[in-house]
Amino acid sequence: MNRLLLALCFVLLLTGCSGDWGWYVVDPTTPKGRINLKFLLGGLYYTIALSVTAIVISIIVGLLVALPALSSNRWLNGFNRVYVELVRAIPILVMILWVYYGMPQLLNVTITVFWAGVIALALSDSAFEAEIFRAGIQSIDKGQYEASHTIALGYFDTMRFIILPQAIRRILPALGNQLVYMLKMSSLVSVIGMQELTRKANELVVTEYRPLEIYTILLLEYLVLILIVSAGVRWLERRLAQ
């Protein structure tokens, strides 16, 4: 994987040497290039902050939406189904626009770009998290609940100490996937002016007019970020597997 990445950089660098276009805009050996690179990387903080905040909220909401699906109560089940089906049906970009421009008017509140992004991303993702949690929890053997009953644990202790620790181990790869997905989807929040990686790149393209070079850097930024996250998730999986 790493070698592939290097080869890709190399090829792009070579192409940059020819003709009247080049990599000077992001050449770290020139002061101008360094300023531009710094500008581009300046979006990293918001991309990460946005994605991580959103995934944490979305996991919590997802779990809360998943639990009712496991009860035998029809209304609780119904709530889960309606939530999942509705939220899942809304395109993320539409969700972002609605939360930023629509919701404040509806609720008569003001909202920052950052929190609009977080809410929109978290909402969109929560439906998927709910499904992941439901599948994970349902995969746990009925005998675990029964054994938990025989040692006098109530519902919340059973979930906290018996069911969720096992379920989370099983769904960790899926949760990792969602985090990667979230990092990518955070680029959409650029449309409402969030100063994350994509927005930064867009702004630099407007002033420098070097889309190939700048967007290539952007692409590499996401690639590296996500490779690191994937490695982290795999490390966690190995650790939890004992």
Next chain:
Amino acid sequence: MSQIQPTHDSAVVTMQGVSKFFGTFQALKTVSIDISVGERVVVCGPSGSGKSTLIRCINQLEKHDDGIITINGVTLDGSKKSLQSIHDHVGMVFQQFNLFPHLSVLDNLTLGPIRSRNMSRANANELAMQYLERVRIPEQAQKFPTQLSGGQQQRVAIARSLCMEPDIMLFDEPTSALDPEMINEVLDVMVELAESGMTMVCVTHEMGFARKVADTMVFMDHGEIVEKTDKETFFVSPESERCQEFLEQILPH
């Protein structure tokens, strides 16, 4: 609800006219039985006769649809109080052990005492080690369930239940999932438990074990208690034909 006489004081469990339906299928047909303090009941019968359902009703893993079950005088009606009574008094050991695979043996044993008995970790550890010694595997305390043999796992499961210090222990075919060479190590622990005076209801086809410890033999068929006698009568001259046939099938000739 019909008028029901209070049963004798020493009864830990009473079941009166208990029925259980799965959909339209009736798994228990107005079953009545009393289990008194220190009594060892062995339940046998063909597959599907309702043995598991019977003992699972005692700790309400299955909710009965009709009749009355009491534990230490508390009627099981789904209330908080009745749930508490089950939690305080009834232990259970399963055919498939049902240990918590993500917890060490020690944590399997201490979780209940710590969380539901508010015991300190130190005390819980001490209690757990005491019971692990009783089932003769104290050296496995730090291992995880999957690192143990089936017989060892079942002994851990027994110890886990004992850590809750129940008044009555339910066993649902505790040796059926074990390789033959491991059956005795589990039965030995159960015999010792019986000798210590524990009230026990065991669903098992281990007739050697039954002969050794049973005070009362129960034979079930088609959701009914067909025969309920002391073990001498049971093995020598069972009344019902169904029971005779069953014994002929499972006892070595």
